[in-house]
Amino acid sequence: MQRGVLSSKKRALYGRHSSDLQNARSTKDQITLLREASRVEGVTEVFEFMDEAVSGSAIADRPGLRALLASVERGEISDVMAEALDRLSRDQEDLAGIFKRLTYAGVALKTLTEGPIDRIHIGLKGMMNELFLHDLAEKTRRGLTARVKAGFSGGGRCFGYDIIGKGELQPNARQVSILHQIFTDFGRNAMSARAIAHKLNADGEPGPRGGEWTPSAIHGNRRAQDGILHQELYIGVRVFNRRRYRKHPDTGRRSSVLNPPEEWLREPVPHLRIIDQGLWDAVQARLCVQARQPKTLIRKPKRLLSGLMKCSLCGSAMTLKGDKYNCSGRFDRGTCSNGKIIAAKTVEERVLAGIKTHLLAPEAITETVRTFHAGAEAERRALQVERAPLERELADIERKLKRAQTMCLDGAIETDELKMISPR
Numbered sequence: 001m002q003r004g005v006l007s008s009k010k011r012a013l014y015g016r017h018s019s020d021l022q023n024a025r026s027t028k029d030q031i032t033l034l035r036e037a038s039r040v041e042g043v044t045e046v047f048e049f050m051d052e053a054v055s056g057s058a059i060a061d062r063p064g065l066r067a068l069l070a071s072v073e074r075g076e077i078s079d080v081m082a083e084a085l086d087r088l089s090r091d092q093e094d095l096a097g098i099f100k101r102l103t104y105a106g107v108a109l110k111t112l113t114e115g116p117i118d119r120i121h122i123g124l125k126g127m128m129n130e131l132f133l134h135d136l137a138e139k140t141r142r143g144l145t146a147r148v149k150a151g152f153s154g155g156g157r158c159f160g161y162d163i164i165g166k167g168e169l170q171p172n173a174r175q176v177s178i179l180h181q182i183f184t185d186f187g188r189n190a191m192s193a194r195a196i197a198h199k200l201n202a203d204g205e206p207g208p209r210g211g212e213w214t215p216s217a218i219h220g221n222r223r224a225q226d227g228i229l230h231q232e233l234y235i236g237v238r239v240f241n242r243r244r245y246r247k248h249p250d251t252g253r254r255s256s257v258l259n260p261p262e263e264w265l266r267e268p269v270p271h272l273r274i275i276d277q278g279l280w281d282a283v284q285a286r287l288c289v290q291a292r293q294p295k296t297l298i299r300k301p302k303r304l305l306s307g308l309m310k311c312s313l314c315g316s317a318m319t320l321k322g323d324k325y326n327c328s329g330r331f332d333r334g335t336c337s338n339g340k341i342i343a344a345k346t347v348e349e350r351v352l353a354g355i356k357t358h359l360l361a362p363e364a365i366t367e368t369v370r371t372f373h374a375g376a377e378a379e380r381r382a383l384q385v386e387r388a389p390l391e392r393e394l395a396d397i398e399r400k401l402k403r404a405q406t407m408c409l410d411g412a413i414e415t416d417e418l419k420m421i422s423p424r
């Protein structure tokens with residue numbers, strides 16, 4: 001966020017606080033301190049830039065800092081002041097990049113903590129801040145691991161439970177009833193995950209994220225052990241450290257990576273069991289049978305219209321099942337009334353026929369050729385305009401060079417004159 005109207009070169013004040021654990025006023029407090037320090041120096045007109053509740057490990061999602069750097073590029077900033085270097089960034093690469101931009105623009109950087117900043121500060125403090133982030137991540141992981149071992153949650157929500165305190169869960173009666181039905185339908189009634197999703201959506205039951213149920217929310221992924229049917233918390237076992245998270249170096253977006261199973265932490269929490277062992281075993285046995293069923297090892301090639309067709313009623317993607325397209329809203333979730341199914345070959349033939357009729361018609365081809373030739377002619381004329389003076393200059397140089405060669409052979413040219421002609 002930026003405050004102030006940019007009219008002439010002024011000092012830029014920057015403040016940032018990193019999370020909900022800090023009071024949002026801390027950013028304004030930083031700006032107040034910076035404004036007072038500037039006043040003592042005799043600087044009264046400043047620009048103010050702030051980022052509230054954002055991490056210092058990436059600059060991609062920090063509009064305040066991006067606005068500051070944009071103002072620097074426009075030549076509107078004389079110097080930059082922050083409370084400390086880690087307010088600008090804790091990432092060593094980003095901090096060096098910010099300093100490089102400021103230096104290029106001739107903008108000085110100073111902080112209340114470190115004073116005027118030079119390359120030594122950037123190198124040392126950048127490394128220290130990066131080590132701080134790494135150490136903080138390790139301490140957080142150790143703390144969460146200790147809480148899991150003590151019987152508390154390591155974070156996140158799980159369908160079937162309410163959060164009643166910091167790390168404490170309590171079964172939700174209505175959701176427990178839905179879970180019993182899902183496990184019974186799959187393990188004992190041999191219903192598919194898709195059929196169960198249809199049934200739940202028809203009954204108006206909200207899914208784990210509050211929206212519609214999908215087959216993947218129920219069946220999940222066997223390798224990652226996610227999805228309703230793989231959730232071991234339902235039999236009183238909390239699984240922690242299945243994934244680790246990382247941020248993209250450019251976008252700052254967080255993504256997850258599956259940890260090796262031997263690094264997973266399993267802790268018994270018998271008071272949270274909501275599915276009996278017999279029903280759980282029946283479900284796992286059927287999942288094992290499905291996992292052993294042969295599947296196509298090579299991904300089917302995409303069809304001509306893959307990813308381009310939408311249902312005209314609900315807007316869901318038209319997906320390919322076998323060699324026919326149908327509405328995924330109806331097929332996967334059972335929430336759309338569009339039951340039409342159309343062969344992929346039929347759709348492709350119609351589209352190609354339309355292309356042939358409209359784009360390959362003689363008049364369309366004629367117009368395309370005419371436009372191409374007109375463009376080529378315009379480009380040729382433009383090049384001719386640029387080429388003419390160059391050709392005249394080249395001819396003039398060649399004439400002078402030939403004359404100089406003749407004079408040289410006749411002994412009539414001076415050494416100094418020859419030196420003047422040679423570089424050309």
